[in-house]
Amino acid sequence: MKILVTGSAGFIGFYVSKVLLDKGHKVIGLDNINDYYDISLKLSRLEQLGIDRKKAVVFNNTCVSESYQDFSFVRMNIENRERLPELFQKEKFDIVCNLAAQAGVRYSLENPESYVDSNLVGFLNILECCRQYNIKHLVYASSSSVYGLNKKIPFSTEDNVDHPISLYAATKKSNELMAHTYSHLFKIPTTGLRFFTVYGPWGRPDMAMFLFTDAIIKDKPIKVFNYGKMERDFTYIDDIVEGITLIIDKPIQERVQNNDFYKLYNIGNNNSVKLLDFIKEIEVNLKKKSKKDMLPIQPGDVERTWANVDALINDYNYSPKTSIQKGVKFFIDWFIEYYKQ
Template sequence: MKVLVTGAAGFIGFFTSKVLLEKGHEVVGLDNINDYYDVNLKFSRLKELGIDRDDAEEFNNICKSSTNSNFTFVRMNLEDREALPNLFNNEKFDIVCNLAAQAGVRYSLENPETYIDSNLVGFLNILECCRHNDIKHLVYASSSSVYGLNKKIPFSTDDNVDHPISLYAATKKSNELMGHTYSHLFNIPTTGLRFFTVYGPWGRPDMAMFLFTDAIVNDRPIKVFNHGKMERDFTYIDDIVEGVVRIIEKPVTERVNNNELYKVYNIGNNNSVKLLDFIKEIEVNLDKTAEKNMLPIQPGDVERTWADVDQLIEDYDYRPNTSIKQGVKSFVDWYKGYYS
């Protein structure tokens, strides 16, 4: 298949592109390479896919991979209402996997406009391009943050998600509503994926795994919010991508026949880990004790997440299962190598 992967220089988009290429698919990667975090990390990911930084610097320039003839990259803004439709018209995609978004809960308190531009205007542009280009299936990233103030554990896709507590979460909930609307009106199969606290090698510098490791290595205190009384369903990157690729590859013919064009799944480890236990595992792998600065819970944060993945198991025979012990070791090994 020919697959458009947006956010291809990002954490999940990079690995998704890599696995799809390994499985023989043709991939066009799209990313605007914004400066929300270190762009050098984004260009390094692209280098792993055979894309030269000088070529990728220019907007709307189609770059061919030097290592895989099935991969091309284009630097583009999702909200560009001329360039994106032209890309769809020229490339004739079978599947679209939209992983591009302005990420981060806390950043949405400081720069709300960027979330509207990328996550709402950009997603609408994706939907319109799918509508007018006979796209067989749109797979897109949602987030566990949509569960907001929900108290029932574990979080199920059958739960009501009308109480988000950050603008980021509200935009992801909006994406699901927009996907439902386009599925209903224009018969486009759409699948939303609620990711739960993704971590692993090549991970984002604004995420806990990276922040804690970087601080401990460099003898800085780590910020432990809610005085450590937090639990997360930490999900290893390989487990996330395995779920994404299974959903991309499985034909949606049966869903279309059953008029189930719209679907949402949780992808999580189906396990809630205490934040202090997570930190302890990092300390073990670094052979170093963290200096902990205990702080109140931050606006937009939730105390606990835990994914119910029964629907994923039922429809795709898949359950993420990488342990924290395995996952943390892999990240720390990568961090030491990359920043050596």
């Protein structure tokens, strides 16, 4: 199939692109390579896919991979109402995997406009292009953040999520509602995935795994919010990507025949890990104790996340396999090699 992967210079999008290529699909990667975090890391990910970093930074210029004959990349904003339809018309995609978004809970307090531009305007453009150009299936990223102050554990897609506590979460909930509307009105098969704390090699520098590792290596104190009383369903990148590609690869005909156009799943490790245990695992791998700066909970943060992934297991035989011990080790090994620590 020919698949558009938006956010392909991002953490999850880069991995999804690589696995789809290894499975024999044709992939067009799209990303605006914004400066929310280190652009060099994004360009290094693209280099892993055979894209020349100097060519990748040119807007609306399609770069062909030097190592994957079926991969090309274009730097573009999904909120660009002229360019995005042109790309759809030219490439005639079978499937769209929309992972492009302005990420981060805390940054949404500082720069709300970027969340509206990318996550609302951009997502509407994706939906409109899927409608106009007969896309067979739209798979898109939502977030565990939509659960807000939900007290029931583990979180289920059946739970009420009408009380987001960050603008980021509100935009992700909006994406789900927008997708539902387009599935209902225009019979577009859509599948939303609520990601739970994804980590691993090539991960984002604003995430706890990265921040803790970097600080401990540099003998700096780590910021431990809510005085360490936090739990997360930490999910290793390979397990996330397996779930995404299982959904992309499964034929959609049966769902269409059953008028089952809208689907929503949790995708996580099906387990909750205490933040202090997570930190301890990093210390073990670095052979170094951390200096902890214990702080109150941040605005927009939740104390605990835990995904009920029964539906994904039942429908796609999803099976997260990576323990926190293995996952942390894989990340630390990559971090030390990449940053030559």
